[in-house]
Amino acid sequence: MTHYCRVISTTTLSLLLLLLTISPYTKAVEKPHIQKSLSFSKGAIKKQPEQNSDDISHYYVSEKLDGMRGYWNGTQLISRGGNLIKTPMWFTQNWPQTPMDGELWLGRNTFQLLMSCIKRRPIVEDQQSSCWANVRFMVFDLPKYNHPFSKRVQQMQRVIQNTKSHYLQMIAQEHLPTLAALNSKLNTVIAMQGEGLMLHLASAYYQVGRNKALLKLKRFDDAEATVIAYTEGKGKYIGMMGALQVKTEQGVVFKIGSGFSDDERKNPPAIGSIITYKFNGLTQAGVPRFARFWRIKRAE
Template sequence: MSAPLRETVSVVVLASGLFWPPALLALSADAPPVAGAAAPIAASVNPPPLLLAANYRDSVDPSAYWVSEKLDGVRAFWDGTTLRFRSGRAIAAPAWFTAALPPHPLDGELWLGRGQFDALSAIVRREQPLESEWRRLQLHVFELPPATADEAALTFSERWQRLRQLVAAAGVPWLEAVAQFRVADCGELAQQLAATVAAGGEGLMLHRADAPYLTGRNDALLKLKPWHDAEATVLAHLPGKGRLHGSVGALLMQTDDGRRFRLGSGLSDALRQNPPPPGTRLSYRYTELTPAGLPRFPRYWRVADAF
């Protein structure tokens, strides 16, 4: 059985009237800690300290968690006035899209559908949004950052209920609350994972039901996928042999901690002819880490997002 999370969440009030855990004030290096100051959170370009998922482990009791599909979307944080990427940069969303959002912080993902990440990425990167494209998008929200002192100590179960109420009150088709469900044990969780992946999904997310609002990477939020993924930097292009003669056979990659490995599986013929230049950050998938800390059976996934 997983031990309960016990973390006190203190809050302060900003000029906007929102209550935030102190960590969230890092949204702006000079954000005022008391009411009456002039700089709102929306002026920040620094990354908001959000809750980040740790990897699921077999020792975790899944019955203590709410479970949902892991959406292959773009993380989006609504601070009550501005929609932002995880980096803190403002998203160029149409005015009608954000006008319908509640004046309450929301955390979620912009989503176009399963297997549509590249198309979604192209849409949200535009400096001038195209209405016809944004009409196809939805903001799927899964977390409710506190807007009152009382909300700061709510459990995830309680926050999710309030989140559903806010979404229902907005009454627009492009704002959805991510569906959550419970499982009894690891066996049922495995069945749900298999069904999700078979339907084209990425995997599952697990929110600890009794967790207060937390930020950073911890066990309040877990991700479960049939593979692992990570990012590394292209160092060089390695020549191909045989059928691949004259094109790139593999990419020499380097992880953030300095480990080097070859990445060839998953590269399309087009990528081999026009490979990403050295310095490019790539996302790759792998089954596990070797004793030396290298990815086993790494496979190219996509160019890493820079949101």
């Protein structure tokens, strides 16, 4: 009995060590306290002081990057879920002690490649052959710099200029005069396979949680749901998954039958996994309209 317990203990320890070795994340000491955006609407703009529905000049506008949210606490890079993100040593070399909020980014329409790079083990330290050589940490805010966003933009520029790192950059921030100009900018970004835009009120302070002064503008809504069942495919999809049955955090259950590649239908997301889907508003019953699969939920 003693020998059996010793074997189980040794095996369990080996498995734990293996998981720690292959996992792209390690639980951090503290989950970062970050601000989150609300969806853009003309009403949100009109509620701001000294503005009308055609004036967005009090906002900074930047591209909404389709990457992985990251938080640099001054010494470590942490995911929004509170996990340490393992990178090559040279990736964060010379980064400042200033806390920075940003996005790990590989380029437009490259989310899956980015996640594959982040999860790849072992980490390749050779800069010439590492996939991390093309990744950038795009800074969009300074959480601990207690000034209006306009001042934080100036400070971000100084921080980036004073940091000798090829992998640390700042998201471009600009002013646009009208909603027509904003819509034109959005069309340009979408045409280049971008995700959308972010609007940040210049006078706003960093606010943990949902911030009315931080707005996201996209051509579609997106949300997350848990996979709870499958339905069998028909016609050319016989023998494959036809649709996912999913459940939202609010308890709404519905099916998603579009947006999948043939490979994804042959190898659908596992029961219990969390997926991200696109949709166009809600029905009166609270069910997403025209829901279609987008991807497996990004890592926390």
